[in-house]
Amino acid sequence: MSLATMSSPHFVFGSHHPEVLKTLLNQEGFRITQQRHKILEVLNAAAEGDHLSAEDIHQKLLDQGEKIGVSTIYRTLHLLVDLGLLRELALSEERKFYELSNPMTVAHHHLICSHCGSVQEFEDAAIVSLGQDEALRQGFSLLDCQFTVYGICEQCS
Amino acid sequence: MSLATMSSPHFVFGSHHPEVLKTLLNQEGFRITQQRHKILEVLNAAAEGDHLSAEDIHQKLLDQGEKIGVSTIYRTLHLLVDLGLLRELALSEERKFYELSNPMTVAHHHLICSHCGSVQEFEDAAIVSLGQDEALRQGFSLLDCQFTVYGICEQCS
DNA sequence: AAACTTGTTGACAATGGTTTTCGCTATGGT
């Protein structure tokens, strides 16, 4: 999957083109729907460092006049995670968050204030290779590495 | 907190003695209750590598004849996390899991099969120091580092 | 030891994110 995506001429840093989605869906026997496009569009449009919940995405679509049900949001998010287009983040909050998963970028990590909930992103190439090593050692095929650091931020101290 | 715990003569590897709980509770003005003892006891009794949910703990206590309400389980788990005695794990599951947080041990990390949900633990001292560095760099005081690797295990492939 | 103060408990209701249901719709193939 990620190899096909990476070598696709349509693939562009930081966003997922409609063609990529089409290719992935077709090759798994899924259908290409307006809803799936719209949802991925919202994720594409999000600013770097944004983490969107299912409800965030639903609300954004309603705001821009789209009619879409919550079930579709949840179903599609799971699908896009399975296809490797999205990363699902369990940041110890009460809900899950989603962001684009870009195979060409070094996966980034999160520093979270346990008091105010603010999230800082940072990159570290070493982390991913440690995860790869461990996956290999245990006979796992790697899907995602998430390094999450919890602390108290400067303002909250 | 962790410094006091570490230097306490009552502290023992791999488990938390009642005295430690007493000291921590007293110094914050909390009370020492039967329920808090029982809950920590369950965590102490858990096998290495076990991750218990609030309901797991509640059920274990009911099974051994203790009467205890769910609210108390949740309240106490939060308290023990705040006191630094427990680690709360957000493993992308639908619920949270808890394990002893042992300041003298190198914090361990988790390799999870996204298909069957099995969890493998592994240790890596480098990870924690990367987290410490990043926390320092951003002016955070460090609470916990969680490195979680997702993949597909051998049986599930 | 009894009285007192107040943190804590637990039954129960409420919350809120996510999933399920199922009749309807739209996609992709013939």
Place this chain on the structure above:
DNA sequence: ACCATAGCGAAAACCATTGTCAACAAGTTT
């Protein structure tokens, strides 16, 4: 154009977690 069926969405169900509040008990004062 027609068909088979994957996908949609409104509503209900689900379920982990939190809130409420009267009764209780831990620790302190007399």
